[in-house]
Amino acid sequence: MMFDLIALTLIQKALLAATLLGVMCGVLGTFVVVRRISLVGDAVSHSILPGIVLGFVVSSALGMNRNPWVIFTFATLVGLLSMLTVRQILATTRLKNDAALGIVLSGFFGIGLFLKRSLRPYMESAGGLNDFLFGNLATIAEADLKAIFIVAILIVITVSLLLRPFILISFDVLFAKTLGYPVKLLNLVFYSLLTVTIVVSVQAVGVVLVSAMLIIPASSAFLLTDRKYHMMWIAMGFGAFSGLGGCLIANSFDDVNVPNGATMTLTAAGIFLISYFYAPNHGILAKWSKQRKLERVVRNENALKQLYKSLGDDAALEKSVTLSEFASMNRFSEKEALSRLQSLVKHEYLTVSGKLYKLTSSGLTRAMQLVRNHRLWELYLTNQADYPSDHVHDDAELIEHVLDEATVKQIEAELGFPSEDPHGQPIPKPQPSREHA
């Protein structure tokens, strides 16, 4: 190998393996998450149990006790067989994806447990077979570490060579086909990589938690960015961090043997929890504040519109209102009216002098825009979408705040620059300065 692995202590080996696993699972997990095949990883990891048992039996028969390479080979073959079975069930029956995965996952696992007990006499020792369930980095064998190294290198080389086609088949299979990519072959390569990754990871983190390492770092990255290359780098980083961090946490328990897989998963889950709340665009808090902001805008603009309408469409700039007038026209309490007026002043839609509030020219423009958007949209729905004219108000009430000028121009053009809405009310033309001129 590249450097002398034997020289490393057990803990160093475990840390190295965990970090490498995190990176590998992060890279492949990116594709797994965007292809929406997250549970395929789970199915494969459970399904390889019969392969592992057969590997134990065959290596005993060949006179070697627990030869890792024989076990890896059988596990990979059975893993591929399980995916083939899923494909066949989907191709020849009405069963859906979830059912096919569930049947293969639990069925293969059941066969594995069946073989594990009934073939026990043919195995020299079953030591290490239980590690399959929860993984054991602490006693990781030389060959396991080598296998992880080889698979990691394999993944880095294959993915960097085939990055573009891999991303294409993940997002748009039809487009990839039109470009002439051999989609079937690429899928075979991808699923084979996935299987060998799972096979080498299972020894380290166990059957259930390998899917955690595939899914969780990539999902956190998915919340943080919209760009696929970035997502892959972030997922790799999170994977490595979860591997390393989880391993260190597990080692920090002195007197109890804590499975590394569990602490690695929980570290990854911690990162996911943070991105779930704080991711800049797709996090819960960001979405929540965006929504609150929009609600505020809608409330303010509705008040502005009401003010404009009550002042009379013409010469709105010259008139003014008091707080109590504003409150009664909107059916607001005085307190609510005051806060609404203050926020309109803050947005420079109104000016205040003493107790009198006056529209500014930008306030007038915005109010006219809103009324125009509303009436245009009503007309658009009645004329172009065949809505009855008494069913269009609510829809227009919502969209008036978000229509942009370009869309408005397009609608106006399509409707032939109308001057009246379906209820016979005039459609105002904002930018009053031009009108005055």
Next chain:
Amino acid sequence: MSFIEYVLTRPFAGSDNGLWYLLMAFSVALPCSLLGCFLLLRRMALIGDAISHSVLPGIVFAFLLVKDLSSPWLLIGAALSGLFVTVLIELIHTKTRVKQDAAIGISFTTLFALGVLMVSVFVGKQTDLDIDCVISGEMTHIIYYDSVSLFGKEVPEPLLISYGVTALTLIFLLIFFRVLTLSSFDAGLMASFGVNPKVVHYLLMAVLSLVVVTSFQAVGAILVIALLIIPAASAYLCTHRLKVMLLLAAAHAALSSIAAMYIYVSFNCSISSAMVVAGLGLFCLAWLFGPVDGLIWKWKRRYLLAETYDLADRDG
């Protein structure tokens, strides 16, 4: 002893235990197979997977509180954490852009990891909360529990609990059959009748958690998925009618329980894995010969079609 007699009594010779195992296997398989039909139709087969993995932290947490492995609080804790994972899945995939499959994967692996950590840190080796048992289950342990005298026989307590849950499930399905059917096929229509699909969803999840938890000890976290999905899938390949599907799934549960006893005594494997192997065998039969989806009929149809074209080509 005649051959037939030998075959019939083989798993039960010697003691009552064989009979208890068979009854236990059936009482676990039956409610699973019936609920599995609805899961399959709602395309939620993998939710069962998620629930069965997630009950672990609930069991450990309840155990830490009551310090008693046979306490009913363990069942309640487990059922609650099973329900919790379904809420978690909804929270992730409805509130963010993360898709449902990833949400399932994130939720149950995290809860499972939490459970494994709690077992290794707090519970340790001093009790028989054995993590291997959690994965694969051990049905033969039921005879080590207290027994209750019933009709002059000493019946193991877990068996009675399991039949209690089976009865509850049957009652639930009888009462809510129409609601469940309708909401599985057309949630929108359901909502227009004034029944909130979310309520139906969580009700089903609650019953599912209860069933999964009671099966847990007998068959373990992973094989319970097989008991949920494989009977339903086999039945689905044989019919288009829901009532027939439920009957067939129940028949699958009964047949695979009986067959499992023979596999168990012949191969010295665990009963739960024998049930899965038997169930998988029946699934393969349905896949080949199922009246609706059977491969044999498809091949035959293709062969006949090809022959017709051949004749037409020769004539034309």
